[in-house]
Amino acid sequence: MGRPVRRRLHPEARRLEIVEAAERLLQAHGPRVRVEDVVREAGVAKGTFFLYFPTWDDLLDTVRQRLVAEFDAASPLPTEVDGPIDWMALLDLHAAAYIDFASARQGIGQALFHSDFAERRSQADNAVVRLSAVIRAGQEAEAFGPVDPEPTALLLFAALDEAARAVAGGRDREAIVAALRLLLRRTLAP
């Protein structure tokens, strides 16, 4: 078999390797992934895992943070106004981006947001918070109608997330996106 070579790495590099191995497996197999699997994929000993993540849930927390950061980096909200924002178009864009992003990471999403882990770590759901902020901003710009921002954001995000899952499940992306767009536009129309 050849004894496993002990590769000494900078902690951040090793940590990254473990996280990335976990992401690959979570993506492929969802919540079924175990510590055992991750360490095999990462090519490290079991103890090494717990050196970096005291708990399995700590790893999942890290994966979630990376996921959020990755999406934010890929689809930043416009922070500086270089002219008037087309809020409806912005919403369309982001919805489509979210669907593509999340449906391409369905396994991870499953493991993070629709498993027992989600129950343990009730996420602050900043996705919803963000969405409600957007709604509010759109309302101030008189681009959106008089909906109640928080509850509406909650419900719209549920629809958005379901859309992503549906696309990941093989349903016709165009039809889903179109339906979602209609739902968003009509709900938020002035």
Next chain:
Amino acid sequence: MGRPVRRRLHPEARRLEIVEAAERLLQAHGPRVRVEDVVREAGVAKGTFFLYFPTWDDLLDTVRQRLVAEFDAASPLPTEVDGPIDWMALLDLHAAAYIDFASARQGIGQALFHSDFAERRSQADNAVVRLSAVIRAGQEAEAFGPVDPEPTALLLFAALDEAARAVAGGRDREAIVAALRLLLRRTLAP
């Protein structure tokens, strides 16, 4: 000593006792319930459980079917037309009914639809099928606008379900119901 009290029961009755015990516990403790707990609550031996449900998931399937049937019985759709139907009002009514029904059964819902079980048994989701049928019917009556029924039903149901979870989680029922009603009416408006 204490020879086992062997309560001979009609199989249907025995099966029912187990299911009802499971429902009580799932409602109270969600996905954490174990076979052990159910048999204790039902006053039945462990082996007996597997006599009626070859697998734990089979029990959950049964619970789910009963849940659906219960809701259908409590909130039947109008099948015979005794005059013109107010589709929008019907939708409002059903949405509120669903929220109240599901939020009062949050524990079960969690165990059935938002745990690892949900991933294993991808539900035929006849709730969505039903909703899309309603949309279609409403469209034929020209009460609803030209949305794509299936994808729209999928997304609306996600919002509906999220609304129920939010209410179960302690959020202001009136605000949630109002937001949902707006979302439904605007999305489906002609």
Next chain:
Amino acid sequence: MGRPVRRRLHPEARRLEIVEAAERLLQAHGPRVRVEDVVREAGVAKGTFFLYFPTWDDLLDTVRQRLVAEFDAASPLPTEVDGPIDWMALLDLHAAAYIDFASARQGIGQALFHSDFAERRSQADNAVVRLSAVIRAGQEAEAFGPVDPEPTALLLFAALDEAARAVAGGRDREAIVAALRLLLRRTLAP
């Protein structure tokens, strides 16, 4: 290898088998014994162990109780007075009995009373309580001198226990017993 035959036993019998297996191993190897070892010796599956002893420490508790009960049964204190008691002779007898009993079970004693388990479960030390009661009774019969019963019992029992360990460790039993007898007699002499 032949598949392991599944032997169904009355719970008390099975529990006893496990305890006795544990006692054999503890006797032979002291505190080094693990659950793994016990189940192998008892010929049961690992899960069976935890069916009867939710925790490893629970097993040790049981072993300790049995140990105490066994000694009490083998060397009962005279409860009914059929004439005047020779307290000094009684003490001699019990001391020798304790030494022989405990030194023959050195491994178990080690595991129970001189390991980390002893630290976790600080035993009510009823051996000491018993000894102080004997001292008190002897004092009332004017067979013992005016020592302070509780502290003296504590110290004498420590000497007694050390004697047992010494004998178990291979030191000359007669010399140890003689020294202990002298120590007891002189300390408690009127």
Next chain:
Amino acid sequence: MGRPVRRRLHPEARRLEIVEAAERLLQAHGPRVRVEDVVREAGVAKGTFFLYFPTWDDLLDTVRQRLVAEFDAASPLPTEVDGPIDWMALLDLHAAAYIDFASARQGIGQALFHSDFAERRSQADNAVVRLSAVIRAGQEAEAFGPVDPEPTALLLFAALDEAARAVAGGRDREAIVAALRLLLRRTLAP
């Protein structure tokens, strides 16, 4: 970055730092102390620990030797005779000194003498050897009676040690010391 501050120290000094760190922690937390804790307290890398102590038990050995030496330095036996020794008074003094010393170091005592380590490294018990020498000397001076020195020293030391533990455990020091004094005096009386 932050290149490791490599404090070059004289080996003896470095070794001492580690031992003293260990002593502090053992005193405070008993047998629960881990290598990890010691190196953190000592401000030293893990590998450095094993440079000086091939094994955890080697550290404990060192701690024990230092403990003994410390007591000897604090309570030296009279080596030169500047007149006749009051052996009984000497014994009283040393017993009280031992109790105070050992009860103030209960954590270390626990870790060294009443844990699994004690089983692995059966101590040469020079405390007992020393005590038996004292007994012998006292006998030669006709201050002590005709007890068998070695076994008696063994038993008396056990009582002595138990006394220290009792005091450390919060029991009334005066009562314990008094009982011990009586026990010693009576046992060794001519």
Next chain:
DNA sequence: AATGAATGAGGTTTCATTCAT
């Protein structure tokens, strides 16, 4: 001489499922 990342053999505990009675 010093570092600290990496190791991996344990260790306890859980629980759906099996099967002798």
Next chain:
DNA sequence: TATGAATGAAACCTCATTCAT
């Protein structure tokens, strides 16, 4: 039909020790 004792494959986590740097 019914029982409940028995199973054993996971699962998570610890920590003394090793070794590449």
